[in-house]
Amino acid sequence: MSKIAVYFPGVGYHCDKPLLYYSRNIACELGYKNYRNVSYTYNAGNIRGNEEKMKDAYEALFSQAEAELRDIIWSEYDDILFISKSIGTIIATSYAEKYSLKSTRHILYTPLSQTYLFAPDHAIGFIGTADPWSDTDEIIRLSNANHIPIVVYEGCNHSLECTNTLKNIETLKDIMQRTMNFCKS
DSSP states (O other): OOEEEEEEOOSSOOTTSHHHHHHHHHHHHTTOOSEEEOOOOOOSSOOTTOHHHHHHHHHHHHHHHHHHHTTOOGGGOSEEEEEEETHHHHHHHHHHHHTTOTTOEEEEESOOGGGGGGOOSEEEEEEETTOTTSOHHHHHHHHHHTTOOEEEETTOOTTSOOSOHHHHHHHHHHHHHHHHHHHHO
16 A cells, blocks of 8 residues: 655644644654655734634645655555645645545644535544634634544643743643554544
């Protein structure tokens, strides 16, 4: 079986930050030796709460992701895994829809509400109750409406962290255990 994992970061959360770094290690351990870290940039300042800037950021980042992934022949893979963070969740899900990658599985770290416009069939999500980028209740509602299991971490922010380092390590361990279980399923 031929596997590939693709990592879609957030704007300020690159692929070497904990969620994407450790999930990549786990996926590699589970046979996803072929992987791609998408890298993109957007420098238009704070986009949070500004619908027009958010749309512009999405379009710019989506275009960069398409360029980075254009050489991949998706039909060569039996198992496609997209792991994404923040705005990367919108890019990953819309990319899968645009390119008809129906059997792609998604791990959605701190999904934004727009992610659910392209709600995937096979996904799991993770969100914190202190995430300033998302309305946690809305994300839970959208996840439930789309039959996407969502794990909620009390007091965690947009990086799924809080002010207690040891609690952050416990939370990260829980996230990675659930990530591993999802990858194995």
